[in-house]
Each structure stands twice: as structure tokens, then as C-alpha cells.
Amino acid sequence: MKTRPHDSNDIQRAVPPWRRILQLISAVVIPSLLLYFIVHSIWTQWDQVRAHEWQLHGWWLLAAALLMWVDLIAIILLWRSLLVDVSHRPLSFGSAYRVSTLANLGKYIPGKVWAVMGMVYLLKREGYPAATALASTVLHQAFMVVAGASFLLLVLGVEFLGRFPLLPVIVGLGGSLLVLYPPVFARLLNWGLRLLHRDPVQIPQSFLRAVIRFFLYIFGWVTYGASFWCMMRGIGIAPPVFWEIVAAFGAAYLIGFLALFAPGGLGVREGIITILLAPYLPAGLPAVVAVAARLWTTAIELVGLLPLIGSLRRFRVTGRER
Helix, strand or coil: CCCCCCCCCHHHCCHHHHHHHHHHHHHHHHHHHHHHHHHHHHHHHHHEEEEEECCHHHHHHHHHHHHHHEEEEEEEEHHHHHHHHHHHCCCHHHHHHHHHHHHHHHHHHCCCCCHHHHHHHHHCCCCCCHHHHHHHHHHHHHHHHHHHHHHHHHHHHHHHHHCCCHHHHHHHHHHHHHHHCCCHHHHHHHHHHHHCCCCCCCCCCCCCHHHHHHHHHHHHHHHHHHHHHHHHHCCCCCCCCHHHHHHHHHHHHHHHCCCCCCHHHHHHHHHHHHHCCCCCCCCCHHHHHHHHHHHHHHHHHHHHHHHHHHHHHHHHHHHHCC
């Protein structure tokens, strides 16, 4: 006997009022407070900000844009390879780019689940089963988080602890084994799929292939951070260090990604950047860099939508025909 699917009204009634209030507080109040902290930091230290010799350097900005696009393409290719391994079906790069770029817009909706569900929905339109689409997306995010956390724990641990951070390295490598050892992760993934009433999937991934992917994801994190390092030089700020700046931007993005209440990590990412860059830059500049980083990232994402204008028109027509 089939159960009646829940509509949106059922879901709204199922959510207790107190939970909706907490969601509202998390999605609006907390990011607003963090943004106030950023604005207040710039306002109270405006003399130092104004005294800085701001100057745009086109070549550094171009390098920043190119590095971000290299990172974007690399991440899409890594996700596509996971999808192909799980589904045993090819996916053209153009389709992978469209699915990944459009689903990424879901991160600006509180809860972050919309990015995942958007990925699943778009892949279903490409003919992939929901369980396969969900498995590849979860596997991709697991690699992203664990590889990023391992890299950031090592770099920032050395910086703040002043010595080789044994405990963070052990924690990072221990978490990495969950991804690097396929049978363990396959069990965890299929356990989660069962909770979602989805069919289990097979992950045909050797240990060596997982290790190679792990380091390729770390390359993505380094490239992403390096693009922001170049952006800082592009707006007239000479960072005194490289790896610490790269790790600071990576940590801000990762924490903002894990902060489910903040759409697109808004407020959280800027707050973390301001805190982590404070030891390296004059007063007031970390907050300015945080705002500039948000504007820069948003501009790159908007540019990334331009190649999809024509395909989106065909996508809507196909959707109506179905």
C-alpha cells in the first residue's frame, strides 16, 4: 500500500512553531550580528583604512580570476568523476558544469540542503537515479570537507600552536580514513541512504584512487586560497605570508559552508576572515578584505552563469514539454 506523499502544507504543519522561530533567528539574527561586527570594525578603524594606499593591480586581479576558474573547473571534474564511478554512466562536461553551477545557487537558501537537493533534481533530469545522484553528491562533499579540514588543521595548527600539531594531524588523518578507505565510507553512506529511504549504492573506488582524489581536493583548496591571496595584492594589500593566508580563506569558507543557518556562509565567512587575518594586517584591513572577498566571489559566480543563458532557455522548454 502506497502512502500519500506529503505536500508543502503538511510539511509546514509538521514543523513546530518554536523550531520555525529558531530557524528565523539562525538565518537572520546571527548573520546580521556578524555583519554588524564587520561594519563596526571598519567604521571604528576608518582612519587606518583610509590611510592605506589602495591601488588596483590588473595583473594580480587577472591571476586571481584565473586561479578561481581553475579551482572551479577542477572541482567540477572531480565531482563528475565520482558520479561516473558510482553510476557507471558518462556525463559531458557541459552538462556537469550546468548542473553544478545551478545547484550551487542553492547554498544561498538557509539550510544548505537545497544545494544538495538541487543537484539531485538536476541529475534526475539527466536520467540519473535519485540514490546515485545523492550518493555522488554526498561523496563529493565528504571529500571536500575532510580534505579541507586536514589541510587547514595542519597549516593553521602549526601557525597557532607554534610547533608540529600532533593532535590536529591525528584527528585530521583519522577523519580522512573514513573517505580514503572505501568500504568504511560505503557503509556510512548506505546507512545514511537507508535513513532517507533510498536504495544502497556501490562505490567502485580503490584505496589508491581515493588517495589520489584526496590530494586533488587539497589542490583545489590551495588553488582557491591562492586566488584570494592574489586578489589581496590586486587591491593593493601585500600579504606578509602565503600559506597562512591561503589557509585562513579556506577555513572561512569551510566554516561558512558548515554553518547551516547562514545562507552562502554570509556573515560567518566574513567574521572568520576578519579574525584570522588580524595578526597579519593593519587594523581595519581584515574586515575590508572580508567584504572584498565576498564581492569578488559573488562577481565570479555571476560571470559563471553567463555561459548558461542559452542552455537555460532550452532547459525551460524541455521542462514544459515533460
